[in-house]
Amino acid sequence: MKEKILDFQKNVxxxxxxxxxxxxxxxxxxxxxxxxxxxMVFFLTSNxxxxxxxxxxxxxxxxxxxxxxxxxKILDREYNPNTGVFEMFLNIKNSNPNIDKPINISLxxxxxxxxxxxxxxxxxxxxxxxxxxxxxLDWSAVSISVTSSDKENSLDEVIKIYxxxxxxxxxxxxKNESVNGYKVKFIDLEIESFNSNISEIDKLLDxxxxxxxxxxxxxxxxxxxKKYQTExxxxxxxxxxxxxxxxxxxxNKEKEELNxxxxxxxxxxxxxxxxxxxxxKHE
Numbered sequence: 001m002k003e004k005i006l007d008f009q010k011n012v013x014x015x016x017x018x019x020x021x022x023x024x025x026x027x028x029x030x031x032x033x034x035x036x037x038x039x040m041v042f043f044l045t046s047n048x049x050x051x052x053x054x055x056x057x058x059x060x061x062x063x064x065x066x067x068x069x070x071x072x073k074i075l076d077r078e079y080n081p082n083t084g085v086f087e088m089f090l091n092i093k094n095s096n097p098n099i100d101k102p103i104n105i106s107l108x109x110x111x112x113x114x115x116x117x118x119x120x121x122x123x124x125x126x127x128x129x130x131x132x133x134x135x136x137l138d139w140s141a142v143s144i145s146v147t148s149s150d151k152e153n154s155l156d157e158v159i160k161i162y163x164x165x166x167x168x169x170x171x172x173x174x175k176n177e178s179v180n181g182y183k184v185k186f187i188d189l190e191i192e193s194f195n196s197n198i199s200e201i202d203k204l205l206d207x208x209x210x211x212x213x214x215x216x217x218x219x220x221x222x223x224x225x226k227k228y229q230t231e232x233x234x235x236x237x238x239x240x241x242x243x244x245x246x247x248x249x250x251x252n253k254e255k256e257e258l259n260x261x262x263x264x265x266x267x268x269x270x271x272x273x274x275x276x277x278x279x280x281k282h283e
Contacts, residue, residue, distance in 0.1 A: 058141075058167035062193075067159050068148045069095045070102050075189050077163050079135065080174035086142070087174060088131040088163065089189060096150055104149050107133055110141040119144070124182040132176060140165050180279045187276045194265045194272075201262045208255045215244045215251075 065072040071093040079086045094102035100123060107119040119133035144161040148154040222237045229237060
């Protein structure tokens with residue numbers, strides 16, 4: 001009996017030791033797994049933590065940015081993947097006519113925030129400017145810090161303009177241009193904008209035409225039904241017909257106004273093309 005008790009005791013002690021080893025191994029495994037997971041999370045998020053300057057989307061095109069005495073609008077942005085040339089086209093309206101370049105700029109690339117990359121603000125027209133820079137071929141995003149050049153009236157504010165590579169047009173022919181060359185580019189952007197406006201007008205005209213056709217069809221059906229109506233019903237139909245006729249007149253006036261706007265835009269495009277041809281002759 002004593003031997004059986006000793007055997008049972010040894011068996012219990014053996015199982016307890018195995019349990020402790022298993023428990024320790026599970027704890028070690030759990031700890032190692034936790035460290036690996038935390039390390040991966042840190043690795044994946046560290047770029048955002050340390051590069052908060054770029055935890056934003058590209059600045060929206062054609063959206064007004066009010067900055068001190070300036071009204072800034074980004075019209076377009078392009079880069080050449082073969083040379084790294086980067087250009088951003090700006091419209092800047094400034095209330096001080098005595099200032100040639102209303103803003104100062106500095107540019108940094110996401111992968112190297114410690115260094116500013118050389119950049120230039122080129123004045124093209126009264127309100128037209130180009131930011132020119134040559135970026136590393138592997139660039140991913142840029143941040144452009146903007147300050148006022150009007151030191152006397154400046155509030156010392158700083159705004160930042162962002163451009164992510166995926167939101168920037170790729171242009172294999174992009175290069176540094178003469179002032180006339182940049183004027184041609186601004187003309188192309190303006191023509192593109194006018195053509196977009198014309199497309200919107202055409203959509204509205206199509207809608208107006210559809211409305212007019214439907215109203216005329218309804219009136220025709222109402223007139224046809226009057227043959228089978230009582231006097232009271234005829235009066236109701238006449239009222240609807242007259243209301244629809246008023247709506248048709250209103251639609252026609254709206255169409256007339258839209259066609260005037262369209263013609264004006266077409267004339268502007270024609271003049272811009274003429275200006276573009278003259279500039280290209282002097283290139």
